[in-house]
Amino acid sequence: MSINEDVTVSHQQSSTAQLQLNFGGYSCAGKKSQNQDAFAAYTPNDNELSSKGVVAAIADGVSSASKAAEAAQIAVTQFIEQYYSTPATWSTQKSAAKVLTSLNQWLYSQTDNSTGQAQQWLTTFSAFIAKSSTGYLFHLGDTRISVFKNNLLETITNDHNRKQGATSAILTRALGADSRLQVDVHQVDIHVGDVYVLTCDGVHDFVSAKCIKQKLSRLTSQPSEQELEKVSKSIVQRAIANGSDDNVSCLLVFVKATPNRKAEEIERNLLSRRIPPALNVGHKLDGYKIVKVIHASTRSHLYLAEHEGETSPVVIKIPSQNFAQDAIYLQGFMREAWVGERINHCNVMRVKSDQKNSRFLYHVCEYIEGQTLTEWMFDNPKPNISEVREIVSQIVSALRTFQRLELVHRDLKPDNIMIDKYGSVKLIDYGTALIASLDENNETLTETVPQGSLNYIAPETLLELKANNISDLFSLGVICYEMLSGELPFKPMKTATITQTEYQQWQYRSIKQFRPDLPLWLDLSLMQCTQPDPKLRYQAFSELEVDLKKPNLTAVEEYKKQPILKRNPVKFWQGISLALFISLIISIAA
Structure with a gap:
């Protein structure tokens, strides 16, 4: 039997609502000899539209800097280019922050501070990133982003300048001005019909909000890019007519459609x-x-x-x-x-989706010749520390890759870890993975239950439906404990019904109960790795790795100094109960 693409599909493919923006802008030198402003906008292909969104940016080179025009041009073009080069899994804010930090460092490094010269590469910068039904604004300087909706014009950003008199101001923030970057970040809901207005100070300092609103009010309900450009030019010309002595630029972004799909x-x-x-x-x-x-x-x-x-x-x-x-x-x-x-990554199973034109749902995965970690534990009931350390190290290497990509596995368990015939570890089955870039969108169905497997899932996920890389670290600690002892660090839950309501209700069981031969320092490391309260847990994968390779003797000494009630409350109360029982027997005998 051969299954091909000629099979009739019983469901009708619905048209997918996509984000659609129209742009129109105009810029000129005005009364100056050189235009030191720059703006740009970019709409990616469908693959990047969901993960990265659409970008519009404006920059105004600081006139006192000798490379003002170059700085503005580099800021908008490189921001857009580098933003789309960041991993598709990164959140919008992380991607933009990384790019802006890099841009700022480069611009700042071009200045020769040893000569005492003024900054040479300076520019203000404002960017608007529309993704799904959310707008992300990144701003420093006195360029400005406003929104026109419901016949009202609202300024979203704050000008970073200090007024001097009625006609002048000193800029307090700019790209390239300082090695330390401080950027204002705003997040707004975007709706069909919204018009986002990006302007330089040569425009908004000379054209009133009332005048800009009047011009925007004349836009048709579905303005074309030519119409937006015409209105932008009209706003710029009004600024010049009103006496603007600076470069003048205006970029309009019209929200034509958003992917606000219902469940x-x-x-x-x-x-x-x-x-x-x-x-x-x-x-x-x-x-x-x-x-x-x-x-x-x-x-x-x-x-x-x-x-x-x-x-x-x-x-x-x-x-x-x-x-x-x-x-x-x-x-x-x-x-x-x-x-x-x-x-x-060598420790993560490679997966690719089905044939691009196929009507069938399936994955093509890397073939791993080996066994699951569950099977390995069955074959190795009491492994030595070095064997477990090697497996954990490879899992950590894979999880670091997840962390760098702003991914959280959320379902770490022995059945989702493979060991091939050469001893190489592979993470598999990441259908429940949390993806930062897609999690920002409103195109996913609501998860009403914790994602993960019972007895391996982190307490914060069970109690609050929250998960991060520290949650994966908890699961790894449980797996490490199970590899060494064949048991779990907490009393196993038999059903999915959650009886615990606070972190204190998870009581760690010392691994020495099941493997008395294991050292105390290892028990303490596993206890910290599986702390129910994420604030008390290791905060980095490297901390677990280091403590597994080099015993933390300081932690051992501190542990020994603690009263028995804190070290082992179960044993403490068992001792108290025994003492009371003996006292009762003695009293009866007397």
Whole structure:
């Protein structure tokens, strides 16, 4: 049997609402001999639109700097170029902050401070990034971003200058002015029909808000870019007519459409993809020939497959038909491919989504010849510390990559960790991964239950539905504890019903109860790694790694100085109970 793209799909593909912006701007030197302003706007392709959004930026070179025009031009062009070069998984704020910091360092480094000369590369800067239904504003200097909506004009940014008299002002912030960068960040909801107005001080210092509002009020309900440019030019010309003695620039951004889809629309779109039926050896799916059925469960099916022209076998992962109507599960399945395509690390399983034109939902995964960590623990019930240390080190290496990409795995457990025949560790199954860039959007279905597996999930995720990289660290600590002892650091939960309501209700069980041969320093390290309260936990993966490699003897000494009630409250109260019992027996005997 061969499954191809000619199969009739029972669901109709709904049109996906996308963010659409129109731009129109105008800039000129005005009464000056050189135009030291710059602006730019960019709309990416569909792949980057969801993760990065649309960018508009304006800069006004500081006239006292000899490279003012160059600084402004570099600021807007390099900001946009470098912003889209940051990882697709990063949040908007992290991406913009990294780029602005880099730009500021470069501009600042161009000044020769040893000669006592004034700053040479200085510019104000304001950027508007529209992503999904949210606008992110980054601003320093006296360029300005305003919004025109409901026939009202509202200024969002604050001018960073200090007025001197009625006609002059001293700039207090600019790109390239200081090695330390201070940027104002705003986050706003964007709606269809909003007009964002980016201007330099040569415009807004000479044209009243009332006048700008009047000109914007004449825009049609769906203004073209030519119409926006015409209005921008009109605003600039009014500034010149009103006596502006500076460069004059105005950029208008009209919100034409936003992807404010309801949950039903998202669900309908997810359910439009067909899940292939269960496959057998010899069946074909889009050119992939099934060689072996690796695993079949109520959640997914894994097949070893070969493809003509490819030398290495691959694994085809297909959702179970049981989840054909479960939009949240299908969204996680698609998320796994999205993450897998963007991570390139030796300790993370490579994943790519299905053939681009396929109507079927499946992943093509790296084939790992080995066993799960669960199976490894069964074969190695009492491993030595060095063996566990090596596995943990490789897991940490993978999790650091997740952290750099602003990802949180959220489902670390032995079944989601593979060890190949060469001893190399691979993280698998990241369908529940938290992705910072996509989490900002409003295009995901609401998660009403904690993401993760019982007994490995961090307490803060259970109590508050929150997870970060420190949550992954907790899960890793539980796994490390289980590898060494075959037990869990806390009393196992039998059902998904959460009985704990506060962190104190998680009581750590010393690993020495199960492995008396293990040293105290290791027990203390695992106890800190699995602290229920995330504030008391290790705050970095490196802290666990260091303590596993080099015993923290200081922690051991401090622990020994603590009263027994704090060191081992269970043993303390057991002792008290025993003493009371003996006292009672003696009293009765007397």
